[in-house]
Amino acid sequence: MRVRIATILSAVVLSFFALGYWMGGEDTAEPLAWQERYNDALWVPLKERQLELGTLERTLGEGRLWLISADDQPLLVSRYGLQSDGQAWRVQAVVELNAEQMDSLVQAQAWQPGQHDQPLSPAVGEALAAQAISRLSLIPAEAVDVEQIQATFGNPDMRLEVAEGEAWVYPKAGVVIAVTGEQAHSVMYGLQGGL
Template structure:
């Protein structure tokens, strides 16, 4: 009588799971497969993106959502002083830098420049927690979301849809404009490098 090894039930189900996993990867990787929308849009829609579009987002709101892990920085933007709140988030199996630009009136900005001894050619400077605490009620002008590694543009389209306008910047660089959502995406070739929220204008 020929000997026939029997396949254990645990091994049998393991092979089924492995097969289904491989099939799922093949479906996702095959040409024409639709990429999944990225989760950061839905995750922060109600507490960040919508209030920002409406002009109602403050630094306190950002801190409430992101926690105390962020820091305030005084930076130079095209030679002009700018106050930003920086954070790092994890979404869609990737790390992202999140930066919020804080709006200050002329008097507060001048006071901050003096306190930081700010000059246009200086490197980014951290702002003390005491100063940050005094500015929590200030409005947020705009926010940026920047992946540590570029994101394929197909994932941007899956998340935001086709842009209202694709503006040529230089070479392969483009700005994808989503006017109604108040979003601009910086694109080079087939990769996206940053997503800016808070575009103002007619929608």
């Protein structure tokens, strides 16, 4: 009789542990799907400084070039839309230009510091297809839970306090993530060197 009761109690206790483990597994955050999907096509070449605008266009689809003002300096960026992980993401790539190329573009567009973002002709993108990309930023339509960031990249090597929250830094991956509280607002690839 005692053996039977002990067996039943053991079975009940094990069932509770199994149920708890199963329920805990349901809450485990999934890694961001675009990280693995674009690893070979985008993140590795970017880290090796071999990603070109033309490759980005072929990988993400047609984008749009913009001449923007960044701290009152001209900056050429290409913008794309991406659907992943149940929401829309805005992707912005910084296109590297030498001083002569930038001066020519600034003159052609009559760009002035503080000016609104200016869209450029698709012909400009075709002409600059071999230009290197220095940074890529992904901005979700809705903030992402930091558990999903940790499931994707692990724990950050550094956490730096910034004006609005923290910057989670992953030097080996070349990634910086803007975090406020328990939410991530952007992921930037292209961190070069140490901080």
